[in-house]
Amino acid sequence: MKTILFPAIRLTLVCLFFFMGVYPAIVLGLAQWAPNQGKGHLIRQDGKSYYANIGQSFTEDQYFYSRPSAVAYNAAGAGGSNQGPSNPAYLATLQARVDTFLAHNPAVKLHEIPADLITASGSGLDPDISVAAAKVQVNRIAKIRQVSEVTLYQLIAQQTKKPLLGLFGPAKVNVLQLNLALDKLK
């Protein structure tokens, strides 16, 4: 018993020191070269700072909307809807979102709404929307802000993040950065 149990306990304590102490301490040291010393990447504008990666809720018509969120963009309790594809209650929620969107964007036709604008992300904190989802909102924002649609399309083109190296993964638009740029237009 002693010859089996004692080495097991002692080895566990050594592993505890090394993998729970030394390893994260090294990573913490490396983080001094990282954005904001590893405390979360910030972007600043007009004296305010925002977490660049954490999506924000944009529901006002003067801003580009962000995606729906199952947790209302609560960054201290993230999560998805976990609704199945065939769930009737879920499909009714989607229909309600479509109706709301059409009411606020009368120029848009049903089949033009990109699905990402009415579906919730997995984290509930998605910072991005698809390029199509940004473009479909141009008409509304141009009217409210009294800017030309051409200016807004240019703004979206500027803010579009291309696939990695132009080759891998989808293109996307960071909603916070797009809206910050939108506020700067004035």
Add this chain to the structure above:
Amino acid sequence: MNTEILGLMLMYGLVVALAIPLGHYLGKVFNQEKTQLDVLFNPLDNLFYKLSGIDPAKEMNWKQHLTALLTINIVWFVISIFILMNMAWLPFNPDGNPSMSADLAFNTSVSFVTNTNLQHYSGEGALSYLGQLVLMLWQFISAATGMAICAVVFRAMKAQSTETLGNYYVLLVRSGTRVLFPISLLIATILVLNGTPITLEGKDTMLTLQGDTVQVSRGPVAAFVAIKQLGTNGGGFYGPNSTHPFENPNYLTNITETMAIFLLPIAMVFAMGHVLRRRKLAWMVFGVMTVGFLLLCLPAVVFEMQGNPAITQMGLAQPLGSYEGKEIRFGAAASAYWAVNTTCTSNGSVNAMHDSMTPLTGMFLMLGMMINCLYGGVGVGFLNFYIFIILAVFISGLMVGRTPAFLGKKIEAREMKIAMIIALLHPLFILVGTALASHLLLTFPEACANWLSNPGYHGFSQMLYEFCSSSANNGSGFEGLGDNTPFWNIGCGLVMLLARYLPIIGPVAIAGILARKKYIPESAGTLQTDTSTFGLMVFAVILIVAGMAFFPVLTLGPVAEYFSIIQK
């Protein structure tokens, strides 16, 4: 060409290209051959042995290996329960999170010590940083446990006729320090530089552009995420795992994390080739695993890129595919690809919510867990595959009328009994568990009212998925299941325990018994096991065992749901 598809090709191509040389390195680590990293790691390992009072030269037989494994796992389990139930007053708790209830602490401890990482809680609200870090420790050493015991089986397969198979603690320490630690450090560095936090500071408050006040959870995330991906653990720092923009900030980190899922499971196969000096056998195993993986992966990617038929019927366009539960920065293709990776390997981390995927994708994910050896968990994936090899050798032997033998050892009744029991345990746990849950749901509808977030066939799939995940030591979930209840905590906890240790004990026993037997040199009459013909035979055995056992239950869940939404 579609950039989403190119991303998948890059991820698979790169991971295989890296796993082959890594496999040879692993083989050297297991064989205690010289490597260029010895300068660094020999002193470190010697320090480990000295402080632990371990004699690295002491040889063990297969029973002593299992005793050592089980003993040290019990020690981990006890420490884990203590910390999780006392987090509230222990240090490193800046957010003031509470301690766990007894049944949740039992489930969580079992889950992390068995390399499952099923989570019936959300990390940001239910764990202190000490709790997170202790779970990270289990992520390291439970993965090392799998690698070490798999290395014991490699040695036994190689042995001509022997009792002794190396020292278990030495294999455990070497797997941890020489493989998991340096690669995790590399992954953590990539994550940190791309914006994944690592800090001991608590929540921050942020005022959004629209003027809402939001709390932002932080913590030692980068260190945790690296090993959770690499060690086929899968437990997230945050509730929604790698969908969270802090765990997985961009497409580059997504490539890194996705590759980390497959890296060691594929490398273990080539490590076997190196230890046994049988490269062709390694390629046969890799080939069978790859064919199985692609058969699950390709249709899943297609279904997710096509989108949800129910949304199409609403008149909406889905040019980018199904997006419920998915993140824009990864896209539908990379989400489906990750999902199949994570379920084939018993990893269980997610970068999109499996519960919201289209019905047949859900079926392919469950099939990955039901088969549980298409690359499989680190170490244990190969052990599961070993069982199927033994079955295939026996059946082939009977078909051609020869005494079945594998690598020069006769397979006899005792080994076959063990192999059959282990092969049938997995369906037993999944089917009996799901049947019991369904029965309880019908008998006590009020007490179980909060279990399912979806009605009908999909609700049934949620329960089936949870038992698949527990029995495969996977850890992902159809997370809509209200699973923090005594039934799910204790039921899944027991299944995880049995489904971890029995499928380790079985193959080790078979390999240990075979190692002792007399070696019969190969002759013209020997069944060649490193050919594509034999590979086909193994594939057929996997298909028959998994298909026969699980086809009926799959028709009740995902298949029925699929037909219900395309037929409107």
